[in-house]
Amino acid sequence: MPTKMTDNAALASIGAATIELHLPTVRSEAGRRAETASRQQASYLVYLADVLAAEIDDRSERRRTRRIHEAHFPRLKRLADFDLSAAPSVNPATIATLASGAYLGTGDPVVLLGESGTGKSHLLIALGIAACEQGRRVRYVTAAQLANELAEAADERRLSRVVSRYGRLDLLCLDELGYVKLDTRGAELLFQIITEREERASIATASNLPFSEWGQIITDPRLVAAIVDRLTFNAHIIETGTESYRLLTTKTKVPRKPPRGSTRPHSHDSPSANGPQKPT
Secondary structure (H helix, E strand, O other): OOOOOOHHHHHHHHHHHHHHHOOHHHHHHHHHHHHHHHHOOOOHHHHHHHHHHHHHHHHHHHHHHHHHHHHOOOOOOOHHHOOHHHOOOOOHHHHHHHHOOHHHHHOOOEEEEEOOOOOHHHHHHHHHHHHHHOOOOEEEEEHHHHHHHHHHHHHOOOHHHHHHHHHOOOEEEEEOOOOOOEOHHHHHHHHHHHHHHOOOOEEEEEEOOOHHHHHHOEOOHHHHHHHHHHHHOOOEEEEEEOOOHHHHHHHHOOOOOOOOOOOOOOOOOOOOOOOOOOOO
């Protein structure tokens, strides 16, 4: 027979047990949910199921938050926030398919191609966050950052550990491939990461250059051909277009009206009496 105890003693015992068992949500919710269960005349089993479900939900949320934090995204972007109407070349069905995360199970690459401001990084980050929320291990890094990190690791004789760590990720989000020219060493080190993950774990890459111009950033013809081959085999290739969404948004913004009573001249007024104004 269980020992009879007061509610306060029971809460103290629950607190001690949940610390030992690492159940912080049960510890914080046990009393409140017990009162709710009592008012609703719920059984002990219903109460136990309720408080354990709260622990599982809270633990899942903490895990998602930790995954996103560990991915080192520069900002948070989600697929639901991407304006598909501003990117007519992007197929909504393709985005929906990728959002499900099925490509991660088969290790398929994703390549996003388009001019600056067309939404490549938004989609890249959003796919990474979707993967984090599905419990996947994700890392975001630019091509230049990764090349520098690998070169530093090679100088410090820990390259194999770093390559292995990148190899264990479920998704590597490689951004800005094309903005910075890579030297031969940097390109070769980057190739090691790509080879480590080939046909086993997904890489999502964003580039402002078409494949035919990747030789501008990786000067060794054989190396650039090998990198393109590995990043495009069974790949989901998305072209985001050439017209900058950011620039279009800026151009279509309605000019702000001057404050009431302002004496500021309109744009068609003549220059001030002090002489012509310097251009800004």
